[in-house]
Amino acid sequence: MEKSNFIDYIRIFARSGHGGAGSRHFMRNKLTAMGGPDGGDGGRGGHIILRGNKQLWTLLHLRYYKNVLAEDGENGSKNNCTGREGKDVIIEVPLGTVAKDEETGKVDAEILEDGQEVIWLKGGRGGLGNSNFATPTNQAPEHHxxxxxxxxxxxxxxxxxxxxxxxxxxxxxxxxxxxxxxTAARPKIADYAFTTLTPQLGMVEYRDGRSFCIADLPGIIEGAAEGKGLGHRFLRHIERNACLLFLIPADSKDHRKEFEILHNELEEYNPELLQKDFIIAISKSDMLDDELKKEIEKELPDSIPHVFISSVTQKGLTELKDLLWNTLNKPV
Incomplete structure (x- = not known):
């Protein structure tokens, strides 16, 4: 079986660096037999940092990156010398990445912009040396x-x-x-289910040099919200889309039922998805005459705009682009 280069889920063990210990030291040299405390502070442990990189589109480069361990900070030393900080570990990720704690499911960080940096796991603070605890009444503190x-x-x-x-x-x-x-994208196309196993992105060229991004996502099936088929792996990718284009083939046995199944799967997975803008496109419509189109229109929801298209004859595609552009850029 061919391995996909699109990886959208990685599980890793991560540990930020421990802070270095503060030093317990007193000044001693040939001129000073019993000097005061001069123990330096310990260095901070290394952070684990996430950085957005618009050149990346998958987590493939992290596939074998199973243990992420940042460097510990160095201990403090005499002469009030602070220990060196541990080196930070920077993990570059594509835009749209979410980092979570596996046990709690809590979202720790979200990367949406190129160059954006988020300290995911903070390194431990270095300890204070004994020079920080000197007082008029305790001029030789042992504590660090x-x-x-x-x-x-x-x-x-x-x-x-x-x-x-x-x-x-x-x-x-x-x-x-x-x-x-x-678009200029070239996804795999064949006459069987689940040809698309990974998201495919393409830029749609609109008028006057304007464009917008469209994603071909793996096909949804009834029960996807419960994890059937590609389940949650598919559904999480539509959370960031501003507009959802429902594609229903003209030769479907029941157009209304097909839309309702798709609508229901989105609602079960995340009810907030229903707040997005919906558009219905009836594909393969080159086989329809005007009478059949009117019959199909009766099955579709009145509140959702629709358009009949044919990718083969390119009929209705200009109208579809106009509808998508106007929906994406409508006044808030």
């Missing part, structure tokens, strides 16, 4: 602090595709064909 421990645990890095428009539909609805016609 150990460094703080770093943070560790099993973590999850997920990628949610960033696109303006997400293509939603059952397998074989014609999503990949549409993407190949209106």
């Amino acid at each position: 602090q150990p460094g703080e421990e770093g943070v560790e645990g099993w973590k999850v890095i997920e990628l949610k595709v960033l696109a303006d428009v997400g293509l939603v539909g059952f397998p074989n609805a014609g999503k990949s064909t549409l993407l190949s016609v209106i």
Whole structure:
């Protein structure tokens, strides 16, 4: 089986660096037999940092990066010398990456911009040396602090595709064909279910040099919200799409039922997805005459705009682009 270069889920063990211990030291040299405290502070432990990189589109480079361990800070030393800080570990990730704690499911960080840096796991603070605890009544303190421990645990890095428009539909609805016609993307196309196993992105050229991004996502099936088929792996990618384009083939047995199944899966997975703008496109409509189109229109929801298209004859594609552009850029 061919391995995909698109990796959108990574599980790693991460540990930030421990802080160095403060020093307990007193000045001693040939001129000073019993000097005061001069123990330096310990260095900070290394952070683990996430950095956005717009050149990346997958987590493939992290596939074998199973243990991420930042360097510990050095201990403080005499002459009030502070220990060296531990080296930070910088993990470059594509835009749209979410970092979570595996045990609690809490979102630790979210990367949406190129060059954005987020300290994911903070390194432990260095301990104070005994020179910090000198007072008029205690001029020779023995006390010094150990460094703080770093943070560790099993973590999850997920990628949610960033696109303006997400293509939603059952397998074989014609999503990949549409993407190949209106963009420069070349997704795999064949006459069987789940041809698309990973998200495919393409830029749609609009008028006057303007453009928007559209994503062909793996086909949804009934029960996807419960994890059936590609389940949650598919559904999480549509969370960031501003507009959802429902693609329903003209030869569907029940257009209304097909839309309701898709709508229901989105609602079960995350009810907030229903707040997005919806558009319905009836694909493969080159086989329809005006009478059949009117019959199909009666099955579709009145509140959702629709358009009849054919990727083969390119009929209705200009109207579809206009509808998508106006929806994406409508006044708030």
